[in-house]
Amino acid sequence: MRAIVVALLFFAATVHAAGPLGGAPQPGSSPFASMEQSFLPVEEAYVPALALQEEGTLRLYWQIAPDYYLYQHQFAFELKDSRGDVPVDARLPPALERTDEFFGDVSVYYDSADIILVPARPLVGTATLAVQSQGCADAGLCYPPRDQAFRIDTATGTVAAIALPRPQQAAQQPAGAATGERQGLPAMLLFATLGGLILNLMPCVFPVLSLKALGFASAAPAQRRRHAWLYGAGVVLSFLVVAGALIALRGAGMAVGWGFQLQSPGFVIGLAYLFVAMGLSLSGLVHIGGRFMNLGNSLASDGGDRGAFFTGALAVVVASPCTAPFMGTALGFALTQPAVIGLAVFTALGAGMAAPMVLLGHSALARRLLPRPGAWMQRLQQALAFPLYATALWLFWVAGRQAGVDTMAAALGGALLLALALWLWSTGGWRRGAALLTLVAAVAAGSYRGTAPGEAAGSEGVAAWSEAAVREAQAIGEPVFVDFTADWCITCLANERAVLQTNTIEAAFAERGVRYLVADWTNRDPVIADFLARQGRSGIPLYLLYPGRAGAAPVVLPQLLRKGTVLEALEALPSS
Incomplete structure (x- = not known):
């Protein structure tokens, strides 16, 4: 029996290591090719331009690459001229509000940021402006704080970027950066x-x-x-x-x-086999x-x-x-x-x-x-076998959703062979050799992969999630509810059956014109994983309710939903 249990656990581990949907990597490809993300160098993602204006103010204009942003609160300015330090008033433009995994509720700039710097007195001679900034990419990368400097010739009005010495850059690192984490x-x-x-x-x-x-x-x-x-x-x-x-x-x-x-699917099927074996043991059959x-x-x-x-x-x-x-x-x-x-x-x-x-x-x-x-x-003990059988049945369904009905059927056949192998083993004698051969057949059946199912049609009024879809809905004044879910997430399924898919909540969404978006993480999706990471989450469920106002940050609902919680969140939505 020890050999069979070890083989089961080994099978669950090895089929998981084979990757999603049992597909083999293409020749010469990286095993992480589907997860790799290309990010711009910081100097290309955020391009500043400084100009000395006629009235003596400084205009610092940032050109920000698409899907990148700068933090408003991370801007810092230090101005000096030939007479010494010059206090400066930074007039920052309005920013978008968002919830950030590193700083919480923050204000950020997308596309551009046009900042006016007003010196406390007229500049004299050659001045130097030191600028600190920090930005992130929507795909999940955050750059460290960046220090830049500009030399300003007040006589000619010319501005040139200059390099900062390394010690100065280190000294200007925010004091709280090391402890903030x-x-x-x-x-x-x-x-x-x-x-x-x-x-x-x-x-x-x-x-x-x-x-x-x-x-x-x-x-x-x-x-x-x-x-x-x-x-x-x-x-x-x-x-x-x-x-x-x-x-x-x-x-x-x-x-x-x-x-x-x-x-x-390999890990899901291996886990289902484990539940089948445990259930048979509780039932007293093996x-x-x-x-x-x-x-x-x-x-x-x-x-x-x-x-x-x-x-x-x-x-x-x-x-x-x-x-x-x-x-x-x-x-x-x-x-x-x-x-x-x-x-x-x-x-x-x-x-x-x-x-x-x-x-x-x-x-x-x-x-x-x-x-x-x-x-x-x-x-x-015998009664508790049935929840284990039910869990195994659900896991087979998850495998079918991931890799197709043929995969699910093969896995169910493998479960039958597993039960036969356990029974043969329990009878002892020469039958234990037959049990090992049957177990090999069960593992082979669980390794079969059929044709993956196409994208299932969503329920009426439900659409696939994307950040672009959220922005589009907010731009026309529609609130958005986003359900981050997966077929293998028990908590997600319970919330959907008991709350989200009830007539009460569906009617409340329809009454308030809420667009319902689903982010399905049943199979690996680096876009969803990156978004979850930016929300400070590593798993699901996650429920976000966005007001119908462009750029407005979402309300995060609890992981265990109640109808009253969702209705209260809808009532609290500001008018668009």
Whole structure:
């Protein structure tokens, strides 16, 4: 049995590594070719021109490349002439409001910025203007603060750009730049911990943990405490593995976020097979290891310590389709920070998820709230197999949405072969050789890829999202609701069925003329991933409600929606 479980986990990992839709890379192409983004050099993205005007003021005109912007608050000016420092009044033009992942609510300039600088006194002789600015690209790159200087001959009115010495550039770096990344760390650690706690209640995790918790009621005290900490270590270390993979992939140029592995049909099918195997074990049809949720025992030589550890690891695997409240903000922050800070946030997320089980292992009061062990536990074990079967069925549907109905049918056939392999293995003897051959056939069936489905037609009144579509709607005075979703996101599907696709909300959208846009992240899409990163998010769901006014920043709705929340947000929309 140990060999079969290891093979299942290996299969899930290898098919994911093969890439989305099981497609092989083209000869000579980069494995990251679809994720690469070409950015302009900073001197081409933002081109300033300075002129001395007749009345003695300075006009600084910025030409900004399309899809790039400059921060209003990052402008700084220092003017000197032959008599010394000259105070200067910077008259900045109106700017667009937006929510930025680095600075929060900010004002930015697109296309151009026309700035008038008014010296406190007339300039004398040769003057020097030092300018500091900072800009970003919509596609996700932020340039470091940039320092430039201009020499102004007040006698002739000529202006020339000059180079700044390197020490001066370093000295002019904003004092808060080094600490700005860390100033939100305590809050993000708290958000991550709360998100981890709530993750235990999500539908993809709770059934898996329930019997492990009940097992604590009858375990010996020393074993119970030891298993609680081993479970916690499995959770935390698994989150750190996920964090390391995310950080490494993003560093290599790939646009990925929480749940990225579910964008690969191979991983989805492997996870579905795992749920099928667990369900068969709970039903008593096959036996994987000893007690339920000591699935890790099949990876260990004896005892239950390793099983407790791998239970924690398995809990993280099955949690991947879910995003809890507070979690999206914390993970978005983590993936924009240095690796040490990112790992600290993921550690807090794991600690939050592990905390209830660790507490249960140590608290007699908490254990008294659990029912007494008895024969009913066997019936509950069998009943909990059905949510696992339902989850597997849903995962097969996700694979079909990603890679076509033929892929889904082949994967279901592979699940049948997997069940046969597990049954053959449990009978022992020579049949175990047949079980291994059957398992190979199941893996082959799960590796089959049919023709990917075309783009599905959206519901009435729903269109595909793009930033251009948002700007177009706002320009004509239409509010916009954007739903960032995926077929593998359980939280997204629950919000859509219970709130967004109800008659009440659809009528409210129609009454207020709200344009409903869907950003479907079921398969990998670097454009969506880049936008999420700019919103400070690494995963979904994300719900944005834009007022019907050009350039107006969106309202961010909670990850768990209620009808009342959406209706209140609609009522609060300003008139266009």
